[in-house]
Amino acid sequence: MDDGSTQVEKASRTRVGDEDRGDDLPEWEVFLRGDEDAKMSHVGSVSAATAETAHEHASRLFGWFASDVWICPAGEMHRFSTHSLGPEGEDATPEDGTESRTMEF
Amino acid sequence: MISISKLLCDLDAEGDGLRYDAADESDKSQITEEKQRRPVVVWNTTKQCNLYCSHCYAGAESVAAPGELTTEEGKDLLDDLAEYGAPVVLFSGGEPLVREDLAELVSYADDQGIRPVLSTNGTLLNRERARELRDAGLKYAGVSVDGLPERNDEFRGQEGAFEAALNGIHACQDVGLKTGLRYTITEMNAPDLEGVVDLLSDEGVDRFCFYHLDYGGRGADISDVDLTPEKRREAVRRLCDMTREYHEKGEEIETLLVGNYADAGFLVEYAREELGEAQADRIYRYLRRNGGDPAGERVADVDYQGNVHLTQFWQGYSLGNVRDRSFGAIWEDESNPLLARLRERSEHLKGRCSDCQYQEICRGGSRLRALAVHDDPFAPDPQCYLKPDERVPSSSSPTPSD
Numbered sequence: 001m002d003d004g005s006t007q008v009e010k011a012s013r014t015r016v017g018d019e020d021r022g023d024d025l026p027e028w029e030v031f032l033r034g035d036e037d038a039k040m041s042h043v044g045s046v047s048a049a050t051a052e053t054a055h056e057h058a059s060r061l062f063g064w065f066a067s068d069v070w071i072c073p074a075g076e077m078h079r080f081s082t083h084s085l086g087p088e089g090e091d092a093t094p095e096d097g098t099e100s101r102t103m104e105f
Numbered sequence: 106m107i108s109i110s111k112l113l114c115d116l117d118a119e120g121d122g123l124r125y126d127a128a129d130e131s132d133k134s135q136i137t138e139e140k141q142r143r144p145v146v147v148w149n150t151t152k153q154c155n156l157y158c159s160h161c162y163a164g165a166e167s168v169a170a171p172g173e174l175t176t177e178e179g180k181d182l183l184d185d186l187a188e189y190g191a192p193v194v195l196f197s198g199g200e201p202l203v204r205e206d207l208a209e210l211v212s213y214a215d216d217q218g219i220r221p222v223l224s225t226n227g228t229l230l231n232r233e234r235a236r237e238l239r240d241a242g243l244k245y246a247g248v249s250v251d252g253l254p255e256r257n258d259e260f261r262g263q264e265g266a267f268e269a270a271l272n273g274i275h276a277c278q279d280v281g282l283k284t285g286l287r288y289t290i291t292e293m294n295a296p297d298l299e300g301v302v303d304l305l306s307d308e309g310v311d312r313f314c315f316y317h318l319d320y321g322g323r324g325a326d327i328s329d330v331d332l333t334p335e336k337r338r339e340a341v342r343r344l345c346d347m348t349r350e351y352h353e354k355g356e357e358i359e360t361l362l363v364g365n366y367a368d369a370g371f372l373v374e375y376a377r378e379e380l381g382e383a384q385a386d387r388i389y390r391y392l393r394r395n396g397g398d399p400a401g402e403r404v405a406d407v408d409y410q411g412n413v414h415l416t417q418f419w420q421g422y423s424l425g426n427v428r429d430r431s432f433g434a435i436w437e438d439e440s441n442p443l444l445a446r447l448r449e450r451s452e453h454l455k456g457r458c459s460d461c462q463y464q465e466i467c468r469g470g471s472r473l474r475a476l477a478v479h480d481d482p483f484a485p486d487p488q489c490y491l492k493p494d495e496r497v498p499s500s501s502s503p504t505p506s507d
Contacts, residue, residue, distance in 0.1 A: 016429045017172060024164060027423075032442070043441055045412070047421045060480050061422060061443050081429035085185075085411065086178035 016079040027074035028054035032066040045074055106314075107368050107395070109345055109360040112388050113376065114352040143190040144405040144436065147197050147224075147417040150179070150207070152409045154200040156226050157262035160251075160289050162322035162418045163408075165199040172410045174428075176206040180213050182407065182427055187217035189433035191405075194219045197417065199409065202229040208241040215242025223247065224287065227273030228266055235276040246277050247314060249287045252294035253301060260294065271308065278309055285312025285359070292330045295340050299347060302358065306351075311358050315344060317365035317488060320477035321418035328477065334490035341368055341490075345375050364418075366397045366470045367489040370463030374495050389466065397468030401447035405436060415447065419473045443482065447472065456485040461496040 025047040033040045043062065048054035054071045062069070151173055154165035174182060186194060194214050201207055202225055214221040223238065227248035238246070251260045254267035261267075277284035286305055290298070302313055318324055318331050332340060341362065348360045362368045369392045377385035396403060399416070406414040412423035413435045424444060425435040439445040446453050454469045461467070469475070470486030478487040 016426070025421075034442075041440065043443070044425060045423045057421070060476060061482060065442070079426075079429050083428075083430055085181040085428050086175050 011082050013080040013082050014084055016081050016084070025049055029072045029074050029077055030054070030058045030062075031070040031072070032058075032062055033068035034065055035067050038067075040068065040070065107362045107366075107372065107392070109348045109362060109372070110352070110358065112372055112391065113345060113349055113380070114357075143192060144399070144403050145193040145195065146186055146191045146432070147195045147404065147406045148179075148182070149197050149199060149406065149408045149417070150174070150201045150204050150210070151199040153203045154198055154226070155203065155228060155263075156200070156266060158226075158249075158251075158323070159260055159262070159327055160291065160318060160324045162319060162324050163197075163199060163420060164322040169203075170409060174409065174411055176209060178411070178428070179206070179210050182411070182432070183210070183214050183217050183219060185427065185432045187214075187219050189431070189436070191219055191432075193222060195222050195224055195417075197224040200226055200229065202234065208237045211238055211243050212241035220244055225249070225273070226261065226266070226270060228263075228269035230273030230276050232276045232279055235273075235282050236280045239280050239282040243282060246273075246282055246284045247287045248274050248277075248284060249289075250301060250305070251289055252297040253304070256294050256297055271305075274305075274308065274310060283312075284310070285314060286310055287314050287316060289316040289318055290332065290337075290340055291318055291327065292332050292336065295332060295336060298340060298343065302347065302360075306356065306358055312361075313358060314361045314363060316363045317368075317471075319364055319416075319418035319471055320474045321416075321420055324418065325477055331488070334488070337365075337488065338371065338490040341371055342375065345372070345379075349379075364471065365486070365488050366467035367463075367486065367491050369395075369397065369466040370461075370491050370495060373463070373466075374491075392466040395466070397464075397466050398470055398472065400472050401444050405432075407432065415444070416473065418471075446483070450483065453483045454485075455481070455483050457489070457493075457496055458485045461491070462498045463491065463496065 026049070027045050027047055028051065029045045030043050031040045032043050046054050046057040046061070048057050051071045055069055058069050058071065149163055152163060152165055152170040153168060154161070155167070157167070183194065196207065196211065201223060211221040221243050222245040223243055224247050230246070248270050250267060250270050251257050257267040258264050274284050286301070288298070288301065317337070318328070320328050344360055344362070348358065351358045373385050373389045373392070376388045400419065401415040404416055406417040406419070407427055408414060408420060411427040413425055413427060413432065414420055414423055424441055427435070439448065450469060451464060454464065458464060458469045469483070470489055472482045474486050474488055475484040476482045479485070
């Protein structure tokens, strides 16, 4: 029931891991605007060597309609989210670079 | 995934005839009137691998990559998948057995009601590890072998890999863990197909899963040694003949095809030629329920860093990341124009796919191969090997009935 309060619960977001998501190729976040009146929307990320090739890659995937494509290096995106996996504050990769979860062979 | 053995040799076994793609390990009854609602999820738990295979879609390396999901993150992901209703999780890699927490994750998936299955090169499987995984609830281990020993070892970048994989298969058999073969067909190893089946069936293997090469990761780099349409047709026909020959000898082997839904059309044509119109019609109806190529619908992939992909082979594009959004939210978000189009692809398929009589059971085949070769995710699959008179019905070849 509406009690007339104007207060809303504040979202609690934590920073999502910032490990480099590129492997052989850098990762690029892709944003599209369908036409001039539309809002820019995030539509995922592509692997590509450069911003230009990332744009070409995105054009092949979405090229049928978008009037604007923005490309941003995934490593430059700092993500803060109310959603999280695992205990808060735990780094996915220890600072010393060891991967204790994997075996030596 | 299309089961040759069930469709051609055991037509009355309706309850177990068709499988989800990427879930070759599942034994659950999967033919229903209702279409599969949730995807089988392939989870590449690590990028690290002890081998270096020339066709690896994940581009696996010998060292661990930064940012792999931790054990706790992995469990949260499995919670996420269970909540969304994913029926099967396929633990893959890299080589998933390099993760020390694999049994813990398998057990957790099983506890959450997701069927845990494994894709491995088999070389790190010993009896102790196989028992640990069996006890954790693992339902199936698919072991990759890509030719007779010499050719397999060359393909996999390590001498002795065939023997080590065979030892891994034996370890599974010894502890009662269901196992089978995964074989990616290329021009290089097509001549070994029958030899591998004969050799491994003598070793007690009775399940053989044949993958067509998809053009992702290092697989894209070797597309030049992919089979020609003629040789692909010949290889699939041989698998059909061989399956029936085994059946006629009273030696039951299960043979399955993955990754090219031109196979669906071919199987109907094969059945019409070899078994008659009624059987062809029946197979068509089964395949129609299976639904054709599953990318973006009945199969999904989560990579070692949590990026969600349209299939396990399509690693170059990610819909989003499970670290900052739940899997279900990412998978349901049809504001993504590519995802939306894939789910209504029959309206967008081009060229010869647009009027093919088998579109309903093929759905255009691999959209990744179309993208890789034609720069267009809705162009025809370059691996289609159906003949023109098979794609377009003639008066002597009636459209399968309802």
